[in-house]
Amino acid sequence: MNFEHLRNHWPELAELGAFAETYAVSDPQSALVKLRCYVEKIVGYLYHDLHLPVAPNASMHDKLVSGSFTSIVDKLIVDKFHAVRRGGNKAAHEGAVSQHDAIWLLKESYYIGCWLFMAYGDGKLEECPTFTTPENSQREDESKSEFKRKNKQLQEKLKQNDEILKQALKELDETKKAQLQAQKEAAKLKAQVNQTKADKLRSNTLIMKNSFDFNEAETRKRLIDSELRSCGWDVALDDENTEQVSKEYEVDGQPTKTSIGYCDYVLWDDNGKPLAVIEAKRTRKDAKVGREQAKLYADALEKRYGQRPVIFYTNGYEIYIWDDAQAMRHVLSLVIIPRTAFNI
Incomplete structure (x- = not known):
């Protein structure tokens, strides 16, 4: 299960991720709707816990582009939120989604979960599971040759950055350990708990930046392709x-x-x-x-x-x-x- 490391702190996120993982191939439309809920829950949690200012009727897009949010969460991470948000919207309103897109956005959601777990939840590297790709299969509305071609391309996309991600997460874990004492001392000087939380998230997000930068070009291309x-x-x-x-x-x-x-x-x-x-x-x-x-x-x-x-x-x-x-x-x-x- 690619989202079980979230269960202790965020059981609802683990359940949403598990549903999407289960149905990514057999029912990609439902899976993407669940992933959209997954990222909306994370954004809502951060706004609530950090007391970020937000308009009463603000949409998911409004929250993601808000200066108070982007000052804390790096643009590269925000891009992944946008990718899942848009995929979920298409699934809900148009229904024109494939299992290939669902598997890609499942992994994008997994990356977001790793970021939340390590940058904000004080998770350890060894507690993050290795991403397991759901077994893909041909759908009734997809020809055998089309499925083979798209599935081969998808598997190559999913595999190409795995080792880089592992190394980046390892470096993040090591950097966090080295900075832990300094962060504790700095936290004592903060006048408000909310400001301390925001600064901590901002600091860890900057550390996490290089962990996701390698995949920014792929995310951009996937958005345009979609x-x-x-x-x-x-x-x-x-x-x-x-x-x-x-x-x-x-x-x-x-x-x-x-x-x-x-x-x-x-x-x-x-x-x-x-x-x-x-x-x-x-x-x-x-x-x-x-x-x-x-x-x-x-x-x-x-x-x-x-x-x-x-x-x-x-x-x-x-x-x-x-x-x-x-x-x-x-x-x-x-x-x-x-x-x-x-x-x-």
Whole structure:
């Protein structure tokens, strides 16, 4: 059980995690709804225990982007909260989720649990279980070849960072032991218990930062892939290309030493011409940082194919569309245009 280490302090979290783990393959929609409740419980617990200010009708998103929360919880951890929140919302409102996404977000939730356990619950490294991936199986609405391809990609994704995570958690544990005495002395000087708790969480979160930084790029890509897939685009689970979506697509005429650049995503029409280009920046950066770079990619694609693609630039959460040929730009509320819209 990937969440049993939470049972002593947070039994409800352990139960929610256990449910999601049990049904990730057979009922991914229910599993993701439970994981959404899981992260909402954690956020609510931190707000309550630390007495963080919050509006009466604040949504989960509002709480995650609040300055009082992000000043304590590092952006890299917040990204994982957002990933699970959005996956759960899609499951609840759209139902378009797969067991592959459920297993990925189950592991993201496991990471959040490890962070809470070690950074806030004074848990020990040896008390954290090794993540066990639920046994995947083919669903009725999934072909045998599609299942094999996606499952192989998923297993590779899940395994690639395991050793790095283990080492990072070990370093966190060792650092915590070295800082324990200093933290105790500092705590004596605090005038309020709540401030002490907040400072302790902030300190441990900074230590934990490197533990999760290795996976930030994967989280960002997964978020964008998920948005594209929910809008009808055929997106591979790994870095491979499909007929509809290319990743790291090479273009020339760029301001680099080799004149070569790589588009993060190119969306293709059935006639082989580019419909859109997407430039993704790190989630901690403003999405607009990628605007000019995306324009250069669009210029190169237009020159090669004789058709100018619509420009998207995003950090995984803020998504902008810029149809510069029409001199029009506006913010999309975390939605990429469905593939069918390009056929209008």
